Amino acid sequence: MPYPSRPTLEVLPAFRDDRKHQSAQEEVRRLDEFAAREYAAGRSLREIGELTGRTQTAIRRSLDRTGTPRRPRGASRSRIEEQR
Template sequence: MPYPGRPVLEVLPEFVGTASTRQTPEQRARLLAFCAEQYAAGRSIHELAELTGRTQSAVRRALDQAGVQRRGRGAQRLE
């Protein structure tokens, strides 16, 4: 029996159509703030990419620009 996949998240309405090279400064600032806030709350880069309609690389760049320290790969250790 295969393990069930996780549901794919829909792009949030505020980010629909904003994934272009010509973003306004306001759109970019909102993306950086959203990614930093949600990543700190525990969301993965993969989830953020789905929610914002961007690639994982674009989300990584946004986190770097926002000055967010990224977590290591894989699940956290149970102690």
């Protein structure tokens, strides 16, 4: 019996069309604020990337722009995952 795959998160409507206008400062600011807020709340880079339609690398760069400290690899489960 194969291991079940994890569910994939849908891109939020607020971020669906952003990729057409990648350089728009307002969209970058909105992404940065969302990524910092969600990461601080316990979401992973992967989850935030899926919700925004971005790669983990793009989310990592977004966190760097806002000065958000990142958790170490293999960090304990987030509060969000524990609540599920």
